[in-house]
Amino acid sequence: MIKVGIVGGTGYTGVELLRLLSQHPEVSVEAITSRSEAGVRVCDMYPNLRGHYDTLTFSEPDAKTLGAMDAVFFATPHGVAHALAGELLQNGTRVIDLSADFRLRDADEWSRWYNQPHGAPHLLEEAVYGLPEMHREAIKNARLIAVPGCYPTAVQLGYLPLLEAGLIDASQLIADCKSGVTGAGRGAKVPSLLAEASESMKAYGASGHRHLPEIRQGLSDAQGTKVGLTFVPHLTPMIRGIHATLYGKLKAEPQELQAQELQELFEARYANEPFVDVMPAGSHPETRSVKGINTCRIAVHRPDDGDTVVVLAVIDNLVKGASGQAIQNLNLMFGLKETQGLEAPAMMP
Ligand SMILES: NC(=O)C1=CN([C@@H]2O[C@H](COP(=O)(O)OP(=O)(O)OC[C@H]3O[C@@H](n4cnc5c(N)ncnc54)[C@H](OP(=O)(O)O)[C@@H]3O)[C@@H](O)[C@H]2O)C=CC1
Numbered sequence: 399m400i401k402v403g404i405v406g407g408t409g410y411t412g413v414e415l416l417r418l419l420s421q422h423p424e425v426s427v428e429a430i431t432s433r434s435e436a437g438v439r440v441c442d443m444y445p446n447l448r449g450h451y452d453t454l455t456f457s458e459p460d461a462k463t464l465g466a467m468d469a470v471f472f473a474t475p476h477g478v479a480h481a482l483a484g485e486l487l488q489n490g491t492r493v494i495d496l497s498a499d500f501r502l503r504d505a506d507e508w509s510r511w512y513n514q515p516h517g518a519p520h521l522l523e524e525a526v527y528g529l530p531e532m533h534r535e536a537i538k539n540a541r542l543i544a545v546p547g548c549y550p551t552a553v554q555l556g557y558l559p560l561l562e563a564g565l566i567d568a569s570q571l572i573a574d575c576k577s578g579v580t581g582a583g584r585g586a587k588v589p590s591l592l593a594e595a596s597e598s599m600k601a602y603g604a605s606g607h608r609h610l611p612e613i614r615q616g617l618s619d620a621q622g623t624k625v626g627l628t629f630v631p632h633l634t635p636m637i638r639g640i641h642a643t644l645y646g647k648l649k650a651e652p653q654e655l656q657a658q659e660l661q662e663l664f665e666a667r668y669a670n671e672p673f674v675d676v677m678p679a680g681s682h683p684e685t686r687s688v689k690g691i692n693t694c695r696i697a698v699h700r701p702d703d704g705d706t707v708v709v710l711a712v713i714d715n716l717v718k719g720a721s722g723q724a725i726q727n728l729n730l731m732f733g734l735k736e737t738q739g740l741e742a743p744a745m746m747p
Pocket residue numbers: 405406407408409410411412431432433434435459472473474475476478496497498546547548580581582583584585715716719720
């Protein structure tokens with residue numbers, strides 16, 4: 399069994415790690431931290447886990463306990479993994495960080511967007527960006543994984559086939575994205591209150607959201623040159639889910655492109671990807687179709703055979719957008735079957 403620890407076990411991504419790992423035949427959760435709930439049994443705080451973790455108890459984060467694990471997940475706010483990751487790696491413990499601490503390669507850029515100094519710039523070179531559909535081979539040999547953010551996962555998976563094929567003008571990409579409220583975490587915040595978030599929808603971060611540089615970095619890698627991206631996130635009245643509507647201008651004259659070519663491009667790009675589902679032509683994927691699962695469902699459209707391509711991509715922000723993708727990375731790092739523990743279908747409705 400692979401022994402794992404979770405730092406930040408009371409948050410939404412922490413409890414989602416526990417739910418998914420309870421079904422993983424090769425992994426045992428041996429340590430889980432919370433400063434505010436230390437001493438409380440996990441199943442007393444989260445009754446959905448009764449019968450699965452009846453003795454596991456939250457404890458204060460402690461480098462010695464965590465250092466005895468094969469791998470540690472950080473499901474913590476930005477900056478926490480900076481402080482602990484180096485020591486764990488020195489002990490031979492692999493680190494899978496769900497926060498943004500190691501996602502940007504440039505420490506100065508990270509400081510600008512996260513409004514704090516980067517706490518571990520010396521680890522950036524070895525950190526691997528954990529999007530398996532782009533970096534599978536590097537992930538297999540990695541000791542430190544930066545799990546992509548939820549919006550960046552949906553946007554990158556949607557744009558990758560078009561950019562890799564050089565089909566669209568990469569200087570004017572537009573990503574219009576919607577998120578459920580669990581994207582904001584479990585901490586009490588006024589915008590997440592029922593009376594604020596239900597029966598209403600709003601954009602936020604339109605002048606610049608911290609996922610912009612992350613998405614730009616990944617898409618620029620795929621394209622080979624720096625991309626120009628407008629990214630506008632929205633908060634929507636649902637609990638889980640990300641819906642990304644992505645626009646691209648075709649470079650070729652529209653009449654040069656056969657109607658079926660775009661569909662075939664997407665199907666070929668993701669033919670061997672266990673967690674990307676290219677839906678039939680004309681589909682409109684729903685966030686509820688990925689609720690609780692690690693799949694990204696994608697559909698590609700070309701309205702009225704014109705020069706604009708519209709890609710629709712949906713994920714569960716807590717699964718493919720965080721905890722499920724983190725487990726997919728662990729499976730790759732430890733030479734397990736990539737889909738292990740992630741095979742159940744979505745809940746419906
Ligand atoms: N929610 C989502 O959809 C997604 C979240 N993420 C990222 O994953 C990370 C976790 O998110 P989420 O689960 O939503 O967050 P939450 O706010 O719900 O939970 C944060 C957890 O971290 C612990 N924590 C907070 N501060 C510290 C600290 N200084 N040292 C140790 N533990 C700490 C908290 O417990 P306690 O204070 O008791 O110790 C809590 O368990 C964040 O970086 C987030 O940006 C990434 C993708 C999607």
